[in-house]
Amino acid sequence: MSALQRTTPRQARAAHRVQDLLAAARRVFSEHGYQGATTAMIAEAAGVSEATVFTYFAGKRELCIQVVTDWYSEISEELERDVPPLSSVHAKLAHVVRAHLVTLLADGSGMCALVLSEGRAAEPELARVIADCKRRYTAPLMHALAEGQTQGVVRPDMPLRLLRDLVYGAMEHVLWDAITTLKRPRIDTTAEQLTELIWSAITPRDASLSALQRLREEVAQALRHADAASASASSPTSR
């Protein structure tokens, strides 16, 4: 216990330093991007010397990787926290869209811009890590969509990959728009609209069309029936 009491504050302070550095690094990377951020900036933001950064992290790249993975852990947790597990595909989609927009628009951390930029940029290892995180982050929705395809509520004639591109591409574009124009959209409205749009896209068109056609046939048959029945009376013509 006495040993614990001696070491715990140290460990606590060390952990604190790590957290401070990560927080500072998140701010700096968010604001300046990977290339634009310097270890000097990060050190200053954390209130330590530049050398201290290297005491806790192997280098700039490793620090940024940690920042990104941490952030993805957070938003993944947020995403999965209150997902209704046994809900319909539509409900899951709606939840994911809303949570995604809420998370990324709400925090002004700029991490969104970071991963959008650096996920496509120079440092290959960083890009790979971001890609991995993204894949894990998007996995739940992918599973839901795949399940939806087997159930028949999601059109099976489209590659899953394309559906993902549609969903996340649209959301990324919305987010990037919000970031670059600095206009925060109404999150609720946008989420609902986006969900609706996407749902319209991924829902089997054939279902409604065939239903219509079946109905039309029945109608035609009924009308013929009616006409035959009321041969003497005047028949109304639809459209």
Added chain:
Amino acid sequence: MSALQRTTPRQARAAHRVQDLLAAARRVFSEHGYQGATTAMIAEAAGVSEATVFTYFAGKRELCIQVVTDWYSEISEELERDVPPLSSVHAKLAHVVRAHLVTLLADGSGMCALVLSEGRAAEPELARVIADCKRRYTAPLMHALAEGQTQGVVRPDMPLRLLRDLVYGAMEHVLWDAITTLKRPRIDTTAEQLTELIWSAITPRDASLSALQRLREEVAQALRHADAASASASSPTSR
């Protein structure tokens, strides 16, 4: 006139230099990205000295901006060249989607990766220029969609901005996927599928639904009519 004759060759040579530099810069920026490209690389690729680059362009950033705007001019022209001007919104959408994918996937110029990356990256002025170019480039489709909304073939209950995010976001995602995985998708198939998905999304759901409802009302009315007409005989009613 004699003055013109003396200066014209000079201007021609200068124009040639500018073109060489722009071509070289496009190659280098495409391959290495904005940050990764160096003025030395560009000068070497153009076969001139590094200082000459600065004779014709104010700096690296301006050169890149010129490269990007030129490229957008080209692809915009390509896009608009054979667009069927008086065609339906659906046809226009299909054309834009196909042309976009063809242009950006076909040329291995890497300009696509450049604008996708740097459009979201550090250099603010460059990002702004890219955003402007993108806006102009996407304008034709935007107009078509707006027109579609007034005509009623595109659902009017969605902001135009959101429709654009859906269309271009999906396409960007497809492109980035192709770039990062180095897998070239079947352009024709992908274009058709994407068009279909997007069309499903942006087409008025209400149109079909209301048609259905209108039809149902007519049917109901017809059935009532028929019932009334064949008062004595028992008529079968479908569902």
Added chain:
Amino acid sequence: MSALQRTTPRQARAAHRVQDLLAAARRVFSEHGYQGATTAMIAEAAGVSEATVFTYFAGKRELCIQVVTDWYSEISEELERDVPPLSSVHAKLAHVVRAHLVTLLADGSGMCALVLSEGRAAEPELARVIADCKRRYTAPLMHALAEGQTQGVVRPDMPLRLLRDLVYGAMEHVLWDAITTLKRPRIDTTAEQLTELIWSAITPRDASLSALQRLREEVAQALRHADAASASASSPTSR
């Protein structure tokens, strides 16, 4: 007495720490050289924190100096342990050459490379210490050679310093060759050959010449004697 009993374990533990550190430092300095070794490496090798190194030694340089002087003490002791004290100069030379090669080639400690490199390198104080150690280490042979000069078995017409350069220069070169080419020579053979070479060099040329001359004189005398004795007989012709 009780005070002694309280402090003695402490001193013992401290001495133990010092020994551990010196051993660790020897390993690290041997393997990486002075510049290549870091205090962090040494601390880790000793199983203590980096700061502890500075508790016992003023700094990296002092630690290395201690390592070197300790090592020289050891090999000096080894050298002098079984030197035949009353032997001839030739026997002493042979012993020194053999012992030197055995010691420095046998132990893979790399201390040899360390003193060969750093004895000539940047850190001036370290170089001075190494020079001092070397001087002490080479003193026995120097004394033997000086004695040999007075006795007449070592040529007196050469400065002692030059003889030393010959002896140790040759050995260092042999050692460095072995180190850089990673080929271990046959120690016995090399030692014998080197001894023979050096002995040929430092032995008075005059000795053999005078011996010859003395012999010649004797011969001449004998011949004269013989001639006189066999005055009537035919005299044999020498060559």
Added chain:
Amino acid sequence: MSALQRTTPRQARAAHRVQDLLAAARRVFSEHGYQGATTAMIAEAAGVSEATVFTYFAGKRELCIQVVTDWYSEISEELERDVPPLSSVHAKLAHVVRAHLVTLLADGSGMCALVLSEGRAAEPELARVIADCKRRYTAPLMHALAEGQTQGVVRPDMPLRLLRDLVYGAMEHVLWDAITTLKRPRIDTTAEQLTELIWSAITPRDASLSALQRLREEVAQALRHADAASASASSPTSR
């Protein structure tokens, strides 16, 4: 011609810069060793900015390699300039020893210390280059010694490698002694003495010994002869 007149000064100035930098680097490397020298020092010594160093040389290591190889070229040239080509092995040895000492002791460049130190130090490529240069530099004497062995004027019962170690080891030791003690020895005297020492070492002992034995045999024979001649007294004692 006019083009030549325009470009030549530039090239001349560039060559001049390179020479200045090499001279400055030689000074700095000589004085501080490889590790101790900094690019900043070299730049300052050359009167240029640090960046200019990297305009002309790929880096610190390459610069040092150039310095070393240049220096070896110089001293090799000096060595071979007035070597008597058809002279005896002894004359060649004498020349090499003298030229070596003159060259390395005369110039206070300290390059000697550099190659002695760094030839055994950390940077592996540099060490390799130095080893190569040394091998080339020592080749003439090696050939002479090998030739001497076949001719019989150099003892053939010793490995050539060992003879080289003896010759250059002794000289290096002399030089290092001069460097560290800052005492310039009498070059002529030292060269002669060293030559004499080495010559004594590498000259076939067997020659004098066999001469002695041959003489002894002749003597014995003569004595026997004499004994036989003085037949009246019976005392033939063979040894």
Added chain:
DNA sequence: AATGAATGAGCATTCATTCAT
């Protein structure tokens, strides 16, 4: 007009050393 030459301002990273606990 073209450029060879030069550089100022950084940048990530290292490491021996100090000090409060």
Added chain:
DNA sequence: CATGAATGAATGCTCATTCAT
């Protein structure tokens, strides 16, 4: 006494940009 933590001072190297010719 032992050390975790922190850092000052470098260090080799890069690159967009300037300028005299």
